[in-house]
Amino acid sequence: MVAELSAEFPDLTISKVRFLESKGLVTPERRPSGYRVFSHEDVERLRYVLTAQRDRFWPLEVIKDALDAIDRGLTPAGPVEAPMPTVPEIAASDAVDSLLAHPGTTLRLTARELCRSAGIEAGTLDGLQGYGLVRPDDLGHYDEDDLAVARAAGQLAAFGIEAxxxxxxxxxxxRExxxxxxxxxxAARRSGEDxxxxxxxxACLSLHAALVRGGLTR
Structure with missing residues (x-):
């Protein structure tokens, strides 16, 4: 692993890698024998750390925060570039396609990040969570679906519609x-589909859309 990065970082040593590991910046797999196995992702993570130190002069705490942001699907902040991590733009798509598609990101947001990204107040988020409209995980993080709910709720709030x-x-x-x-x-047994x-x-979404559209036109 050191050999793989030595051309780019000539001063890299095993001791430095061990130090960065002790700080939680890289966590290679440990075999029962104690031997460390660095995956491709581990090497790229280490490359990010070393580049941030060499080219941006970031302290380890800033690098650790940046890695946490990356792990949660955010664009990391730096000590000067941005005060907080930012949420990447998620392309809007047809409602049915969006629902049936697999999640496009591994986005995990704190309450503060969700409120800032959705343009809502903390009290609104409390209401959405209280009524079960958003559901944080065990660590208190919100996902891409929670963000979509919060953004829609923020838009509806402009019309006086509350949580x-x-x-x-x-x-x-x-119920659906x-x-x-x-x-x-x-249905799977009848159709033979997996x-x-x-x-x-x-079909449920199409039915819902048709009922709403029919109600608006009558």
Whole structure:
């Protein structure tokens, strides 16, 4: 691993790698024998650390914060460039395609980052969480879906619609999910498909859109 990076960082030594490991900046796999195994991701992470030290003169704490931001799908801040990590732009897509697609990022946001990215106040986030519209993980992080909910709630707030008014969306979503769970097993056996979830969800969303559109035109 040192040999792989030595051309780019001639002063790199095993002792320095061990030091960076002790600071939690790189965490290679440890075999039962104690032998360290550095994956490609570990090497790239180490390259990022060494480059930040050499070219940007970042202290280790700043580098550690930057790595944490990267691990959570954010664009890291630096000591001068930006005061906080920023959320990458997520391209908008058709509602059905967006729902059926696999998650595009591993985004994990703190409450502060979510509020800033969605343009909402902490009190609004508290309301969304209280009504089950956003659901942080065990570490208190929010994902890309939570961000989408918070952004939509922020837009609706401009029309006087508060978090308490949005409880019906949570209830409706839970009922749709329960319906999907109820029918997808038998549907798979009838159709021979591995997993008909995408088709069922697509039909549910199409039905929802048609009902709303029909209600608006009557």
């Amino acid at each position: 308490r008014h949005l409880r019906a969306f949570r209830t409706a979503a839970d 999910l329960a319906l999907v769970e109820q029918v997808r097993g038998p 997993d008909p979830t995408a088709a069922i969800l697509g």
